[in-house]
Amino acid sequence: MGSTIIEKIIARSTGREVVTPNERVWVDVDLAVVRDFGGPNVILEYEKDFGDQKVHDPDKIAITFDLHVPAKDEKVAQNQKICRDFAMKQGIKNLFDVGSGIGQHVLLENGLVNAGDVIVGTDSHMNLLGCANSFSSGVGTTDIVATWAQGKLWFKVPRTIKISLEGNLEKPTSAKDVILHILKNVGCEGALYRSVEICGPTLENMSLSERITLTSMVTEMSGKAAFTPPHRKVMDFLERRTKKEQDAIFPDEDAQYVEEFDFEVGNLEPQIACPDSPDNVKPVSEVEGTPIDEVFIGSCTNGRYEDLYEAAQILKKNKVADGVRLIVLPSTAEVARAALDNGLYQIFFEAGAVVPNPSCGLCTTGHHGILARGEVLVSTSNRNFPGKVGKGGKVYLASPATAAASSIKGKITSPGGL
């Protein structure tokens, strides 16, 4: 009997030939990550339990600042200082301070992610690193403390769901529309305790950035891990960034899946998740005309250069509608730099957008653009649970193209007609 991707990665990191679903195992962790929010709890807990004891391996730790950056108040400033002091004391080199951008993307760009790695972090969207063929998962404070102390963490080997996509995407339909369509069918609890492999001919032409969009939203299906199959393009990217040869991990032909879904996405129209759940998905055309107050283009799901470029093509020579705020947020400093060099900032500013520093922005009621009661937001992010962007606000989730088109019209608008 063959193995799925996650079974192979777990087997490798436990030094075994094979593992079977539901087995409990101790896994060697390649990278344990905290962020400015949550990180201070981990550090205080570590020092309470282990005092000045050296961490197991400082090179297998990363600290990313992405939520309240630069510090928005005194408490946050203090928390960030706890992180910096700890990194200094413990010799942790991988601290990505204010201005670097969203953690997972920064790790990818800085060569800290390899095919086959096991990565854990205090962020529920760690999953997205499965786009790079790594088993990456969100965990709690105690998990990270334990990993920093001993380099290992316990896992139950999950079963795997396979999602196959067929058909070529026709613009303006994008990877975001595809993952929203999948969510509608699989549901918010559909992948609970499961690993998810998204594969099929449609993936063949997808860039790393599109793969990130797909894997990031497996979190909204409650998945433990997400994977897109390793592709030459992705492996080349990893080799350039890590300066190491990559050993891609494929599922076996006869791997066992607990559930399989097939989707034909060739003639899928743009999709939108309506309040208050990411699986409450409809074609954009069904809610077209809904008045909006704000538009957000960014986040770990849609904050790559390609996403900003897509939005810029629609915003070019247009203006954001009166009474609507548009916030465009590059995911990392590298993305911001590319957007600047290629003239996208000019387009955004001329359209009347606000472009803050790379970060998670308003996601998780962080920074830059929280809603007032009763306001409506079209967001390219990944969650729209009640209160996610401010109490009493309503959030629709859509692609960068739908978001950009809606900002110009001041109401939900399908990008097709523009």
Place this chain on the structure above:
Amino acid sequence: MKGKAWVIGDNIDTDQIYPGKYLPLTDIKEMAKHALEGIEGLEDFSQRVEKGDFVVAGKNFGCGSSREHAAVCLREAGVAMVMAESFARIYYRNTVNIGYPVLECEEITKKVNDGDILEVDPESGIIKNERTGETIQALPLSGLEREISDAGGLLQYIKKNTE
């Protein structure tokens, strides 16, 4: 264990269990005062709950963020155990890791009403409902999760096993 059941619904997320605005709190006694405060009608739960009571929830309890406060605050508020039809993955890990295990039990919200008195044996997973006389079998913790939880949590477990 014997206590009163507080029955709540499906998809109770970490913001309802422990609202995000209290995340900067570090004193667990303070944290306990806000347990379940985000659920409509249970804003004063921490004052009404009695030591040894149970929380009985539907599907996907603890979804949302990875915050461990959401497990810690219920223990500190006096809740003896949380039973749910299913738990969000990170929430489940967190309860094992802090030695405050939960019980997973299919359709429990159909078999238990708010205010029922339950007798629970966490070892076997057997739950008796005094009102109906019914015995309900939950999935007890086993294997490694049980060992970690019995040690008092993950950090105690690894300390014990590295000595």
